[in-house]
Amino acid sequence: MSFPWANHYNPTNPLMKWMDEKLPLPRLVYNAIGAGYPVPRNLNYFWNFGVLAGFCLVLQIVTGVVLAMHYAPNSTVAFASTEHIMRDVNWGWMLRYAHANGASAFFAVIYVHIFRGFFYGSYKAPREMVWLLGVVIFLLMMATGFMGYVLPWGQMSFWGAKVITGLFGAIPVVGEGLQHWLLGGFAPDDAALNRFFSLHFLLPFVIAGVVILHIWALHIPGSSNPTGVEVKSESDTVPFHPYYTAKDGWGLGVFLIIYCTVVFFMPNQFGHPDNYIPANPLSTPAHIVPEWYFWPFYAILRAFTFDIFFIPAKLMGVMAMFGAILVWFFLPWLDNSPVRSGKYRPMFKWFFGALIVDMAVLFYCGGAPAEEPYVMISQIATAYYFLHFLVLLPLIAAMERPKPLPFSITEAVLGADDAAKLAAKS
Amino acid sequence: MADTTGTADPAHIAGSEGEGVRRRDFINIAAVSAAGVGGITLLYPLISQMAPSKDVLAESSTEIDISKIEPGQAIKAIFRKQPLFVRNLTQVEIAEANAVDISTLRDPQTLDERTVEAEKNKKGKENWLITMGVCTHLGCVPLGAGEGEIKGEFGGYFCPCHGSTYDTAARIRKGPAPKNLEVPVYEFTSDTVVKVG
Known part of the structure; x- marks a missing residue:
């Protein structure tokens, strides 16, 4: 679906005409990310991050496929083959650093994308499905990122695999069996490494599939915008191409400067030195931490050091960690304020800020050792995290008095909308 | 249809x-x-096909020579690709473990249940504490078996991952782990050799 004033695809080149009759793929592209897709004229830079995430996915698939040509998923040689890539393969060091830091970049971009959604109410009707698919993509990304980190078979790889598969052991009755089934053994070994490699190769393509659904679902109501006011007339929109292709191109340039700075000048900044030690099942590193992008959720996992009623601490931690993301699935129904954008929600705005601070605290604690005061701080921050989503959001929606919304996007941008004047007269 | x-x-x-x-x-x-x-x-x-394969499942038992372990010392061995702790407890450590009121424990077990009764020929083996070196929280290897490693505030083992602390009978005392360190099936084939598995 699109707005009635959308540009129509009208090829003049005979080859393109022929193509349009046989397989209208150029038409699909034109209507999806070309001049045929009308987009609100007032998108700010936070709307660049969807395209950036798409770029990161392509980057990871391209670098990943070529790395797989040199990597060997066997516990005896995995570490050596990773070093072979770093030292012997032509440009191998660059490809691996691009891939490892590409994962960090992907998560950084996706977190901005998600928090953009939180603030501007992008999850609200009629875009619930866009949001739900986005959460699915995030979960798939976490699985893919985790399995990718296991592949170099360094100390952090091994112990990360052991700890994360150990999470499933917390499930009552079936837990241990499930854990052995997932690992194909009693501890991470060849069987686990091989299947992680297989799935790490597969999942990005599954993500690409869900991304297509995500964009498809988005294009039914069309993109939201910083005012949260729906598009009313042609003056509210501009064609995606050339307006947003240009803006996204500029954003991509800025992103690439930052990304390349990391890849070429500080490639191990986000890694952990322990992962340059080959996996040793008999020695746990003194301080096991996942990659930075898992820290907030890792802090939630570790916050439960005491049993709650009959539920053991370990199971509580696991349920809370998964629950912290699963709660996002219910977000469209937990926040039922009719106003979409945080810009017009004076009370919500403050609590959104508090959530950012809370996530920052969890982030810090997740990277810190498991000792006081970090455990207690994690517990408080975890409690607040769930309080925000389950209690505060519904309460704010019920109590808050939002600011008046502009009549239209055009009015928000230009200060006046002719259509608004007409509406006022009648 | x-x-x-x-x-x-x-x-x-x-x-x-x-x-x-x-x-x-x-x-x-x-x-x-x-x-x-x-x-x-x-x-x-x-x-x-994803379940452990035959070679992984194949019964494996490990024989360990314990003659070199002095009281107060412990060794790490490998049992089914996982670490195993064999510890020779001192009299002080045994007394400490027996002094605990087991009703206060998360996973109540006496030291005898974990040492003497775990072994078939029950005589004078109370000082041999044989457990898996796998934290029951998420599977890290706790510290405390190696020379100079932190043993935690209860003098047994300390898991650096999430802070689970075990006492001198390797029972969970503090932190997120739900159970005591697992005691595998074992048997003393002589005074100096123990067969695990």
Whole structure:
């Protein structure tokens, strides 16, 4: 679906005409990310991050496929083959650093994308499905990122695999069996490494599939915008191409400067030195931490050091960690304020800020050792995290008095909308 | 499903059984059921292949020479690709473990249950504490078996991952782990050799 004033695809080149009759793929592209897709004229830079995430996915698939040509998923040689890539393969060091830091970049971009959604109410009707698919993509990304980190078979790889598969052991009755089934053994070994490699190769393509659904679902109501006011007339929109292709191109340039700075000048900044030690099942590193992008959720996992009623601490931690993301699935129904954008929600705005601070605290604690005061701080921050989503959001929606919304996007941008004047007269 | 297609009434073609039930319906249900059962059957090997393979499952037992372990010392051995702690407790550590009121423990067990009774020939083996070196929280290797490693505030083992602390009987005392360190099946084949598994 699109707005009635959308540009129509009208090829003049005979080859393109022929193509349009046989397989209208150029038409699909034109209507999806070309001049045929009308987009609100007032998108700010936070709307660049969807395209950036798409770029990161392509980057990871391209670098990943070529790395797989040199990597060997066997516990005896995995570490050596990773070093072979770093030292012997032509440009191998660059490809691996691009891939490892590409994962960090992907998560950084996706977190901005998600928090953009939180603030501007992008999850609200009629875009619930866009949001739900986005959460699915995030979960798939976490699985893919985790399995990718296991592949170099360094100390952090091994112990990360052991700890994360150990999470499933917390499930009552079936837990241990499930854990052995997932690992194909009693501890991470060849069987686990091989299947992680297989799935790490597969999942990005599954993500690409869900991304297509995500964009498809988005294009039914069309993109939201910083005012949260729906598009009313042609003056509210501009064609995606050339307006947003240009803006996204500029954003991509800025992103690439930052990304390349990391890849070429500080490639191990986000890694952990322990992962340059080959996996040793008999020695746990003194301080096991996942990659930075898992820290907030890792802090939630570790916050439960005491049993709650009959539920053991370990199971509580696991349920809370998964629950912290699963709660996002219910977000469209937990926040039922009719106003979409945080810009017009004076009370919500403050609590959104508090959530950012809370996530920052969890982030810090997740990277810190498991000792006081970090455990207690994690517990408080975890409690607040769930309080925000389950209690505060519904309460704010019920109590808050939002600011008046502009009549239209055009009015928000230009200060006046002719259509608004007409509406006022009648 | 299997509705009329084209102009011919399929009841005439397939033979009517009356009351809207036709032979074609039977064929339909039979075909879909057979395909469904076949599909589910096919899932079994696909799921089962992920379980530990025969070579991994193959019974393995490990023999450990304990003659070199002085009281107060511990060693790390490998049992089924996982670390195993063999610890020679001192009299002080034994007294400490026995002084604990087990009703206050998360996973109540006495030291005897974890040492003497775990072994078949129950005589004078109370000082040998043999446990898996796998934290029952998420599977890290706790510290405390190696020379100079932190033993935690209860003098047993300390897991650096999430701070689980075990006492001198390797019982969980503090932190997120739900159970005591697992005691595997073992047997002293002589005074200096223990066979685990």
